[in-house]
Amino acid sequence: MQSNSIIKSPIKFERKSLSSVQLLDLYVALLKPRLIEEKMLILLRQGKVSKWFSGIGQEAISVGVAKALNMDEYILPMHRNLGVFTTRKVPLNRLFSQWQGKQNGFTKGRDRSFHFGTQEYKIIGMISHLGPQLGVADGIALAHKLKKENKLTAVFTGEGGTSEGDFHEALNIASVWDLPVMFCIENNGYGLSTPTTEQYRCKDLADRAKGYGMESLIIDGNNIIDVYTKVSEIAESIRENPRPVLLEFKTFRMRGHEEASGTKYIPEELMQFWEQKDPLKNFRQFLQDENILTEDQEIHFKDEIKAEIDLNLKEANEETLTEFSKTKELNDVYQEFVYQEVNPDTNTENIRFIDAIAQAVKQSMHRHNSLVLMGQDIAEYGGVFKITERLLEDFGKDRVRNTPICESAIVGTAMGLSISGMKAMVEMQFGDFVSSGFNPIVNYLAKSNYRWNQNADVVIRMPCGAGVGAGPFHSQTNEAWFTKVPGLKVIYPAFPYDAKGLLNTAFNDPNPILFFEHKALYRSIRQEVPVDYYTLPLGKASVIKEGEKITIITYGAGVHWALDAINEMKLENVELIDLRSLQPLDKEAIINSVKKTGKVLVLTEDSIFGSLASEISAIISEECFEYLDAPVMRLGSAETPIPFAVALEEGYLPKTKVKEKIQQLIDY
Ligand SMILES: Cc1ncc(C[n+]2csc(CCOP(=O)(O)OP(=O)(O)O)c2C)c(N)n1
Numbered sequence: 286m287q288s289n290s291i292i293k294s295p296i297k298f299e300r301k302s303l304s305s306v307q308l309l310d311l312y313v314a315l316l317k318p319r320l321i322e323e324k325m326l327i328l329l330r331q332g333k334v335s336k337w338f339s340g341i342g343q344e345a346i347s348v349g350v351a352k353a354l355n356m357d358e359y360i361l362p363m364h365r366n367l368g369v370f371t372t373r374k375v376p377l378n379r380l381f382s383q384w385q386g387k388q389n390g391f392t393k394g395r396d397r398s399f400h401f402g403t404q405e406y407k408i409i410g411m412i413s414h415l416g417p418q419l420g421v422a423d424g425i426a427l428a429h430k431l432k433k434e435n436k437l438t439a440v441f442t443g444e445g446g447t448s449e450g451d452f453h454e455a456l457n458i459a460s461v462w463d464l465p466v467m468f469c470i471e472n473n474g475y476g477l478s479t480p481t482t483e484q485y486r487c488k489d490l491a492d493r494a495k496g497y498g499m500e501s502l503i504i505d506g507n508n509i510i511d512v513y514t515k516v517s518e519i520a521e522s523i524r525e526n527p528r529p530v531l532l533e534f535k536t537f538r539m540r541g542h543e544e545a546s547g548t549k550y551i552p553e554e555l556m557q558f559w560e561q562k563d564p565l566k567n568f569r570q571f572l573q574d575e576n577i578l579t580e581d582q583e584i585h586f587k588d589e590i591k592a593e594i595d596l597n598l599k600e601a602n603e604e605t606l607t608e609f610s611k612t613k614e615l616n617d618v619y620q621e622f623v624y625q626e627v628n629p630d631t632n633t634e635n636i637r638f639i640d641a642i643a644q645a646v647k648q649s650m651h652r653h654n655s656l657v658l659m660g661q662d663i664a665e666y667g668g669v670f671k672i673t674e675r676l677l678e679d680f681g682k683d684r685v686r687n688t689p690i691c692e693s694a695i696v697g698t699a700m701g702l703s704i705s706g707m708k709a710m711v712e713m714q715f716g717d718f719v720s721s722g723f724n725p726i727v728n729y730l731a732k733s734n735y736r737w738n739q740n741a742d743v744v745i746r747m748p749c750g751a752g753v754g755a756g757p758f759h760s761q762t763n764e765a766w767f768t769k770v771p772g773l774k775v776i777y778p779a780f781p782y783d784a785k786g787l788l789n790t791a792f793n794d795p796n797p798i799l800f801f802e803h804k805a806l807y808r809s810i811r812q813e814v815p816v817d818y819y820t821l822p823l824g825k826a827s828v829i830k831e832g833e834k835i836t837i838i839t840y841g842a843g844v845h846w847a848l849d850a851i852n853e854m855k856l857e858n859v860e861l862i863d864l865r866s867l868q869p870l871d872k873e874a875i876i877n878s879v880k881k882t883g884k885v886l887v888l889t890e891d892s893i894f895g896s897l898a899s900e901i902s903a904i905i906s907e908e909c910f911e912y913l914d915a916p917v918m919r920l921g922s923a924e925t926p927i928p929f930a931v932a933l934e935e936g937y938l939p940k941t942k943v944k945e946k947i948q949q950l951i952d953y
Pocket residue numbers: 365413414415442443444445446447473475476477538542
């Protein structure tokens with residue numbers, strides 16, 4: 286059982302300086318989500334709503350927080366925060382349509398319940414994974430701070446969600462960067478069936494703030510006056526002096542986790558105890574005792590809300606069911622991007638791959654005032670590969686930001702910047718570490734545009750690849766983790782010229798992009814590259830050599846292995862395709878070439894199983910079967926983690942086997 290030390294039943298209300306009008310306004314705001322939920326529970330029993338996560342008993346928190354914030358301040362609610370939506374006056378017909386999966390909802394039927402955001406009402410809804418939105422709140426708050434707007438952002442989590450790494454990462458970032466975030470924990474006693482005793486071991490979750498050097502406060506979450514007045518006071522103080530504050534609201538979940546799951550595991554006495562502390566009934570009693578709320582007013586408020594519910598429900602019910610259109614669905618996976626070609630000046634210089642990347646970052650920083658760079662050690666230190674060296678002097682600490690070691694919440698922060706209309710770049714120190722930020726990339730950034738039309742204007746730079754003797758955790762080429770996720774773009778250049786032009790375009794493109802940079806190419810590959818800014822289109826392969834005998838399709842380091850093999854074997858008439866962009870993939874270039882040569886080798890540094898090479902091989906089998914004069918051949922790394930020792934790494938990589946494989950294809 287959670288600590289109830291500050292809460293004595295029944296609730297003690299003190300009206301403080303609130304006028305009767307304000308108190309009645311709070312009452313109506315509290316009544317509305319309760320009446321909507323009561324209606325939803327009936328509809329649920331009739332099978333007219335698919336799932337319902339009840340917030341009954343917790344409404345004072347949603348309502349109090351939403352009332353205390355200004356309408357232009359973002360709130361990031363969870364699944365039990367209907368009161369946030371009603372207090373922000375989100376039209377009920379749209380909410381009902383959302384829950385019925387209809388077009389007039391907020392996700393065109395693509396996501397359920399409260400899993401949506403709306404810029405119009407400054408509400409950014411959760412994703413199912415709970416924790417990621419805490420980092421997103423950091424990003425929104427960072428945008429406010431950089432724009433010098435005196436606004437705060439409120440983000441919700443349950444006490445269960447505080448066990449996730451995202452909670453700790455987000456609090457830490459907010460603290461280190463003094464971000465104006467109000468972290469609101471709704472401690473309702475249970476995370477699904479798990480009681481607080483099995484969730485955490487500190488007395489109060491508010492105590493966690495101390496560890497992050499943050500202020501905190503415990504608030505009786507069932508007392509609307511307390512919630513509203515205390516949150517208002519703290520909000521004002523955060524606006525004046527931007528910083529994060531952790532609030533723990535003590536409350537209780539009065540119904541099952543979701544309606545079907547029941548409450549059998551909750552002791553009866555505990556239910557009864559909290560039943561007496563119902564936030565709505567107690568507040569009503571207080572208002573009646575104080576002669577602020579009359580019987581007639583009570584009836585009038587209820588009738589008015591019920592009429593509003595019925596009218597809006599009728600409207601939603603009459604709306605036709607959502608129908609499937611493949612074109613419409615596909616059109617919304619990415620935000621539209623109209624490529625603007627910027628032609629290179631004739632003035633060129635011979636630079637390394639790494640210089641090309643550094644130039645693109647710097648020139649894009651000049652071009653986009655709202656672009657913020659984030660990564661470990663990227664500021665004074667210049668990043669472990671020195672790509673961001675001296676950018677701090679040019680652009681300042683606001684835009685060139687060292688981050689704590691917390692990939693997940695930093696990806697979330699980048700998303701938050703995008704929600705605020707800014708651009709973000711995240712440098713993974715090594716591409717391998719993206720696994721620690723995997724969840725928000727594949728679930729938040731990738732899916733937001735499709736779900737509720739919110740793009741993620743984020744470039745994640747990925748120093749990757751083997752051949753440098755760095756072992757299993759500093760050598761991976763993990764592009765295939767991302768190429769299969771709709772909503773992400775994946776770029777993987779092999780030459781300095783392409784790297785610079787494509788990275789510039791990546792910063793222009795409003796979609797989330799993983800930009801792979803092979804470490805072994807950084808300092809070994811040079812090329813004449815335009816000095817000035819220029820762009821190259823995404824999704825276009827580069828035909829490096831034209832020929833009719835065989836086709837070699839590859840990307841990244843593979844391009845250089847293929848070139849070496851072709852030179853050493855003195856081969857002519859070989860077509861070599863450098864994909865450059867893996868998602869979108871230039872299928873046309875692949876198909877046209879294979880139709881011409883009839884023989885193809887797909888070469889990748891990745892191990893073959895489930896790799897992009899396998900996908901390309903399947904495309905060729907489907908599209909070019911009649912044109913093939915040999916089976917589609919694939920060559921990749923061994924099916925093991927990447928080993929460290931020189932001989933082992935050499936044996937692992939396909940580099941030494943390229944010539945043999947090419948010969949095999951020619952001889953077939
Ligand atoms: C990463 C992740 N793990 C597990 C779940 C399943 N799940 C959904 S809600 C929930 C309980 C959340 O508890 P809490 O954060 O306290 O919020 P409450 O539901 O009590 O409001 C669980 C386990 C999930 N959605 N995401």
